Amino acid sequence: MAGVPTTLEEVRTLWIGDLQYWVDESYLTQCFAHTGEVVSIKIIRNKLTGHPEGYGFVEFLSHAAAERVLHSYNGTPMPGTDHNFRLNWASFGVGDRRPDAGPDHSIFVGDLAPDVTDYLLQETFRANYPSVRGAKVVTDPNTGRSKGYGFVKFADENERNRAMSEMNGVYCSTRPMRISAATPKKTTAFQQQYAPAKAMYPVPAYTAPVPPEYDMNNTTVYVGNLDLNVTEEELKQAFMQFGDIVSIKVHAGKGFGFVQFGTRFSFLFP
Numbered sequence: 366m367a368g369v370p371t372t373l374e375e376v377r378t379l380w381i382g383d384l385q386y387w388v389d390e391s392y393l394t395q396c397f398a399h400t401g402e403v404v405s406i407k408i409i410r411n412k413l414t415g416h417p418e419g420y421g422f423v424e425f426l427s428h429a430a431a432e433r434v435l436h437s438y439n440g441t442p443m444p445g446t447d448h449n450f451r452l453n454w455a456s457f458g459v460g461d462r463r464p465d466a467g468p469d470h471s472i473f474v475g476d477l478a479p480d481v482t483d484y485l486l487q488e489t490f491r492a493n494y495p496s497v498r499g500a501k502v503v504t505d506p507n508t509g510r511s512k513g514y515g516f517v518k519f520a521d522e523n524e525r526n527r528a529m530s531e532m533n534g535v536y537c538s539t540r541p542m543r544i545s546a547a548t549p550k551k552t553t554a555f556q557q558q559y560a561p562a563k564a565m566y567p568v569p570a571y572t573a574p575v576p577p578e579y580d581m582n583n584t585t586v587y588v589g590n591l592d593l594n595v596t597e598e599e600l601k602q603a604f605m606q607f608g609d610i611v612s613i614k615v616h617a618g619k620g621f622g623f624v625q626f627g628t629r630f631s632f633l634f635p
Contacts, residue, residue, distance in 0.1 A: 376428060376454050376455060377404075377424060377425045377426070377427055377428045377430070377431045377436065378422050378424040378425070378429070378431065378454075378455040379422065379423045379424075379425070379431050379435055379453065379454065379455055380420060380421075380422060380425065380452065380453045380454065380455040380499075381420060381421050381422070381423055381450070381451065382418065382419065382420040382451045382453075383420075383448065383451040383504060383506070384408070384417065384419050384420060384421065384508055385446065386416070386419075388408065388417070389408055389417075390406045390407065390408055390421075391566040393406045393421070393423065394406055395444075396443065396444060397423060397434065398399075400425075400430065400433075400459070402425045402426045402427070402430035403423060403424070403425060403426075404424040404425060404426055405423075405424045405499060406421065406422070406423050406424070407421050407422050408420075408421040409421055409422075411598070411602065413598045414596065414598055414599060414602075416572050416602075418602075421504075422455050431454075434452070435452050435453075435454070435484065437628060438450045438452055439452040439453075439482060439483075439484055440452070442563060448509055449509060451483070451504075451509075451530055452483075452484070452609045453483040453484055453499060453500070453501075454484075454487070454499060456520065464540070470518070470519040470520070470521065470522045470524075470525035471515050471516050471517065471519070471525070471547040472516065472525060472528060472529055472544055472545070472546060472547050473485065473514065473515075473516060473544065473545045473546065473547040474500075474514060474515050474516065474517060474537075474542050474543070474544055475513065475514040475541065475542070475543040475544075475545070476513065476540050476541065476542060476543040477502060477511060477513050477514055477515060477537060477538075478516075478537070478540045479510065479511050479513070479536040480509065480538055480539075481502055481515070481537055481538050482502060483499075483500050483501055483502050483515075484500075485501040485537065486501075486502055486515055486517060486537060487499060487500035487517065487537065489532075489535075489537045490506075490517050490528060490532065493528070493531070493532075494517050494519060494521075494525075494527070494528055495524075496520040496521035496524045497517060497518070497519055497520075497524075498518045498519065498520055499517075499518050499535055500515060500516065500517045500518070501515050501516050502514075502515035503515055503516075516547050521597045528544070529544050529545070529546065532544055546593075556577060561565065584611070584625055584626045584627065584628065585623050585624065585625040585626075586622065586623065586624050586626075587621065587622075587623055588600065588604075588621060588622050588623065589616070589620065589621045589623060590620065590621075591616055591620045591621055592620075593619075593620055595615060595622075596615065597613045597614070597615045597622070600613055600615055600622055600624065601613050602625075604624050607626065608626050608627065608628055609626065609627040610624060610625070610626060610627070611622075611625040611626060611627050612625045613625070
């Protein structure tokens with residue numbers, strides 16, 4: 366494996382996301398085999414459960430080869446599925462982590478048009494701010510459609526601050542962007558910070574607060590209709606997209622459990 370790239374022109378690995386649970390390296394190899402320029406493919410799996418996390422990395426022989434695939438595949442249908450390819454530049458090589466990458470300086474970007482992709486959002490900012498590391502448009506994990514907002518990550522805090530004022534109201538595709546500060550989750554990889562959590566079982570049908578029912582300080586949700594074999598780690602993967610989790614308790618064989626967050630969220634608590 367080559368050293369960690371320091372500029373976009375050195376990156377030859379693509380991040381691929383929103384993968385269905387059955388997608389493996391063999392399937393992706395068949396998808397990209399005709400390019401003749403794939404070096405390696407890796408699906409990221411949970412270290413405890415072994416289940417796919419819903420994303421991976423495809424490394425190519427060159428930056429140019431990766432760029433060709435990014436432009437020709439991104440947003441097109443994946444063979445044999447009703448999902449589209451979701452591709453973007455990777456921040457680092459397959460399986461590598463960057464402990465010395467420095468702090469992340471991210472912004473929240475709202476009011477995005479439905480056709481805005483990770484790549485379009487990234488390039489909209491990169492044109493003026495060379496320290497942009499990547500961008501992520503948040504999508505519905507079930508439909509794959511954009512939720513109308515996303516995040517852009519910068520290596521330089523000054524550029525992040527400039528972008529918050531200079532790009533607010535600037536058009537991306539057909540709509541002006543609404544920009545504010547973002548507080549990324551405590552994970553290492555950019556894709557893990559903002560990618561919706563994937564699970565191999567349906568998201569619980571409903572959530573309800575535990576007593577006292579109207580306690581405004583309550584940060585625990587009751588989760589029902591669970592598969593009887595669901596583990597606490599799987600439940601964590603399904604809910605970590607909503608914020609920092611303090612504790613999780615699944616009552617074995619009962620079909621329910623509790624998730625306690627560090628902060629109260631209006632969309633989870635009535």
